[in-house]
Amino acid sequence: MKILSVEQIRQLDQYTIQHEPIAPINLMERAAQTFVDWFTARFTTSYPVKLFCGLGNNGGDGLAIARILMQQGYTIEVNIVRYAPRESDDFMHNHRRLKLLTTLNYIEQPNNIPAIRHNEIVIDAIFGSGLDRPVDGIAKSVIETINRAPAKVVSVDIASGLYPDKPNGPDDVIIEPDYTVTFQLPKIGFLLPRNSRYVGQWHIIDIKLSKRFIDQTPTPYFYTTPEEARLLLRQRERFSHKGTFGHALLLVGSYGKIGAGVLAARACLRSGVGLLTVQAPRCGYAVLQTAVPEAMCRPDTHQYVLSGQSEIEGIPYEEFTAIGVGPGIGKAPETANMLRTLLSQYRNPLVIDADALNLLAENRDLMSLIPEHSILTPHPKEFERLTQKWENDYDKLEILCDFARRYRIVVVLKGAHTAIATPEGDIHFNSSGNPGLSTGGTGDVLTGILTALLAQGYDSVEAAVLGVYQHGLAGDLVGRQRGQIGMTATDVLDALRWS
């Protein structure tokens, strides 16, 4: 699903109005009706509703929502925040209609702000995507009152005070909703860590804006929906055999961190690889052969760290369909040498994770050796080591995009809504996953998954988008079955489902 900028959404509205065609006021009515459908499916008429609206089209939506809710039997008190002298035309239209049905409360000064009780639902329609400066004056006082109130808050389209696609200032006053119900497409601001309090649980509602315009409009930002992930998934052919699904190599582990290798190896096998070889320090040999009997194991000549040498022979990197390197490997000089040799010899895309990323950060000259379309999977700290500190989440996205383009690689910046940057400069945000995944070893599982997908012939972007989605989905399944708090990386790999 595409994510458009505020300006593009404005054009999308206009295009829909002209080409559907539909009068602007009817489009507002459709948006309001769709919001009400969402609302009534969650909250019964037993909840009193307090609506706060501004004077633009977000406020106009709010007034139309109030009228429809009233007609459906809800008790609703309407508060109009008079922060400016002018209203939008469609606000005025809905204002005239609503005035005929009920009395309206106008808030011009703090003592007009009503008390909000805990059993009430607040609908926030003060500012929408038209916000163009920090909120101040009476609107600021209203937002502060709502944020202090014990009631549940639902924001229409976007929390009032939050910018959809640029950073807010540190002192900006913004609604902290329980829910955001947004029109048609997600806003990029919903996907960024610093905005978490200003989004709550968010839902997209389809108000039938022009599909053609959306399809034609270029954007670097995408949000992976479950349907899109499913389309990437390849089915197995009847006459396939293990050779069809590639032979992967995982370079993993050091003394005390063989477990990372076990997790990556098991996840790789659970993700459909045909054959798997694991090279680990000698101290990991018995562990790996016992914990992952399906994998072949090459003991490194070094007892405690990976050096890339093996008693069998040096590693014939080029014989493997895909290679994943990093989980648990540490940063010993022998391991740095191994990484250098690997990057110099292997020409297919690699998956590079964990300490392999830290070794890249400490040996910058290695960056130019990375094969094109390799997948790097840093968490934010590893990414900062590879690049630089960022000022805000938007700055971080720019750095991410530049980095992926510059080295022609895929960068999977992990976290809630993992951001996957492509060599072309696009960013795909993930939609699956939950905070239960914030536990040691889940990153190793992801490395195993991505290596298996590369081995099976998925291209790097497909592998990253699909693998990250499936990893999060497995986490969601575990979350539903046994809760998020006790989730382990082993639970996640065991919950992987590929059909």
Ligand SMILES: NC(=O)C1=CN([C@@H]2O[C@H](COP(=O)(O)OP(=O)(O)OC[C@H]3O[C@@H](n4cnc5c(N)ncnc54)[C@H](O)[C@@H]3O)[C@@H](O)[C@H]2O)[C@@H](O)CC1
């Ligand atoms: N495609 C869509 O997404 C649709 C959007 N609609 C609604 O339209 C909204 C956008 O409407 P508008 O563009 O009128 O924007 P707003 O409703 O956000 O109103 C902004 C108005 O307030 C002023 N303003 C901005 N920041 C201010 C501040 N800090 N203090 C005081 N005044 C400020 C602006 O100059 C503008 O006049 C959306 O959020 C949505 O609710 C719907 O009506 C129909 C379809």
Ligand SMILES: Nc1ncnc2c1ncn2[C@@H]1O[C@H](COP(=O)(O)OP(=O)(O)O)[C@@H](O)[C@H]1O
């Ligand atoms: N709050 C969260 N919501 C969704 N996914 C998360 C969250 N926290 C962590 N994750 C996911 O868990 C994984 C953690 O990886 P990483 O930090 O490398 O852990 P480790 O190194 O311990 O394996 C990543 O895939 C990340 O996206």
Ligand SMILES: [K+]
């Ligand atoms: K709002």
